[in-house]
Amino acid sequence: MTSPLLSIAGLSAVSDRDGGAPILRDVSLTLERGEVRGLVGESGAGKSTIAKALLGILPRGVRITSGSILFESRDLLTLSAKELRGIMGSDISLIPQDPQTALNPGRRIEAQLTDGLRLKRGMSSGDARRRALKLLEEVHIRDPERVLRAYPHELSGGMRQRILIAAAFALEPKMVVADEPTTALDVTVQKQILRLIRGLQEAHGTAVIFVTHDLGVVAQICDSVTLLYAGKVIEEGRTSDVLAHPQHIYTKSLLAAGPRYDRPDAGLTPVPQAVFEQLRREIGIPEGGR
Ligand SMILES: Nc1ncnc2c1ncn2[C@@H]1O[C@H](COP(=O)(O)OP(=O)(O)O)[C@@H](O)[C@H]1O
Ligand SMILES: [Mg+2]
Known part of the structure; x- marks a missing residue:
């Protein structure tokens, strides 16, 4: 059996800026060679924190408290700065959010x-x-x-x-990390850019971690998806399975709310407040806390 290209296991992180508030809660995911995995969730869910951890550029104020990030069986969290420089930009690269x-x-x-x-x-x-x-x-x-x-x-x-x-x-590179690469672009350009990334990753057999808040984007280009809320994995699986047979009520509500669930003003059904209350109970977020 071959091991996955990337294997994140039990990754937890806290914010030192915010009195030790959790940012990631026991996150695990794997990525096979050539696979495109969507990391999806609302703003603040921890998507960029995972992306930055993969690139070895965690900001000051974010502290990993447990877990590992195995890339080709080496734990990125324990490598020296010199070893990371050898990998970043070379085996792992970034498509940034803001082309400006x-x-x-x-x-x-x-x-x-x-x-x-x-x-x-x-x-x-x-x-x-x-x-x-x-x-x-x-x-x-x-x-x-x-x-x-x-x-x-x-x-x-x-x-x-x-x-x-x-x-x-x-x-x-073996893996490209794309952090909301189309958010700053208008919709028609977005579609072209998504097709372009998909085309290149297929042609080169590159694995991609694709960060987005948009399930419509996931449906277009991701083989698999990990849905996060408040730093916790709520649902994960093959994109086609998750979209056709969502298991968690949060996923179901997001799908019912439509691709722009982040925009209640778009006139779509928002995710009901009761679903957020259930999520917070499940995750163990205290009343009024994070
Ligand atoms: N430099 C930092 N220091 C402390 N906390 C941070 C820092 N950057 C982000 N956070 C916190 O981490 C949480 C997740 O942020 P982020 O990973 O950027 O979410 P997303 O990309 O899903 O919107 C947020 O609550 C944010 O306040
Ligand atoms: Mg982000």
């Missing part, structure tokens, strides 16, 4: 796309440039020669997000 801020405004796209190829893969500038052109073609950018010469502000938000996706796949 993720690129360096003062450097041309060519420099930003070829740095990793030269420094981490030892390519010559010529080879790195050729590879960068090929990557831009893979993310369907027309006139890649011009784009390589451009600065970020000369490109649209959708273009910048395509470039960040190209950068995330540039070093053939």
Whole structure:
């Protein structure tokens, strides 16, 4: 039997900023090679905390209290900074949420796309440039020669997000972590970007952790899904099973509320208050606490 690419087991974290309030509660999940797993939940559920833990960039104020994150059987939580640098950007990479801020405004796209190829893969500038052109073609950018010469502000938000996706796949990582990569984009561009990520991950056999608050997005691109509430796994399984046969009343309510359950003003049925009360009882969140 082969072990999964990623195995998070019993991961708990607290907030030192918030008097030790729990952020993650005994979270476990696995990811096979080439699998796309959605991490879904409302704001504050702990999705980004998991994503950051996977990238070795947990912020000050967040403290892991127990658990392990095995990536190819090595616990990311116990590696040295040097060992983490060897993995991050190389075997594990990020597609960030905000294409506006993720690129360096003062450097041309060519420099930003070829740095990793030269420094981490030892390519010559010529080879790195050729590879960068090929990557831009893979993310369907027309006139890649011009784009390589451009600065970020000369490109649209959708273009910048395509470039960040190209950068995330540039070093053939084994796992890409995408933290709400389409939230800042308008709906038509969102769809294209989701198709693009799915296409690249299929072509390269890359596993993806896809963070989103949107079950509609999960339905579109995730093979499997882990639903979180207040840092606790409420439901998990194959996407098709979870969507067709949700087990927990919270999942059922979210599905009934429609894909934009986070927007009660969209005129959809919100999740009933009683469901949140049940969740809090189950998880053991005290009255008025977290
Ligand atoms: N740097 C930090 N220090 C302390 N607590 C934090 C920090 N960053 C986030 N948190 C807390 O962790 C919880 C989960 O946040 P996050 O993982 O960002 O949720 P999500 O991405 O699902 O919206 C929140 O309650 C938040 O206040
Ligand atoms: Mg987040």
